[in-house]
Amino acid sequence: MDRKAFIQKSMGAMLIALPAYSLIGCSSSDNDSDTNPDPNPNPDPQGNCLANGTKSTIAANHGHSLTVSTADVQAGAQKIYSIQGSSGHNHEVTITAANFNSLKSNSSITVDSTSGDGHTHSVSVSCA
Numbered sequence: 555m556d557r558k559a560f561i562q563k564s565m566g567a568m569l570i571a572l573p574a575y576s577l578i579g580c581s582s583s584d585n586d587s588d589t590n591p592d593p594n595p596n597p598d599p600q601g602n603c604l605a606n607g608t609k610s611t612i613a614a615n616h617g618h619s620l621t622v623s624t625a626d627v628q629a630g631a632q633k634i635y636s637i638q639g640s641s642g643h644n645h646e647v648t649i650t651a652a653n654f655n656s657l658k659s660n661s662s663i664t665v666d667s668t669s670g671d672g673h674t675h676s677v678s679v680s681c682a
Contacts, residue, residue, distance in 0.1 A: 601660060601680065601681030601682045602660055602681055602682075603624070603627045603657045603658060603660055603681035603682070604624060604627060604628060604658060606681065606682040607623070607624045607681075607682045608621075608622045608623075608624075608627065608657065608679050608680065608681060608682060609679070609680055609681075609682050610622065610677060610678065610679050610680075611677070611678045611680075612637065612667075612675050612676075612677050612678075613675055613676040613677070613678075614673070614675060614676075615675065616641055617639050617640040617641035617642075618637040618638065618639045618641050618645060618667075618675060619637060619639035619640075620635055620637045620647065620677060620679070622635070622649065622657070622679050626649075626654070627654055627657045627658060628658075629654075630651055630654040630655060630658065631651060631654070632648065632649065632650045632651050632654075633648070633649055634646050634647070634648050635647050635648075635649065637667060637675070637677065642671075643670045643671040644670055645667035645668050645669075645670040645674065645675060646667060646668045647665050647666075647667045647668075647677050648665065649663070649665060649679070653665065653679075657679065657681065660681045662678060662679060662680035662681070663678070663679050663680075664676055664677065664678045664679075665677050665679075
């Protein structure tokens, strides 16, 4: 490779590398408080069930769904939910008064469903 080809290839590589480096350098993970003050420096990663409701995750899911309302969390009384959703079979989950107290305290819970179609599901409910 002669000098001219080396310089052309080096310049081409720099033209590709510099924009990529600039994008990496401007990532949103920069927490320099002098130039980018965070209005909420200690966000609650658990959310707030009473203010924002809940979100549910069903392990090994194939169409099941669960909605736990804010009103249910506020009431705090044990409740049995059907999680059939669009699945061809049903399961139920029981959320106890103690589980609702955990949700009121913005802690997530995990319960197991009843058996249906030869299996169960682990169901997690957390605060949005």
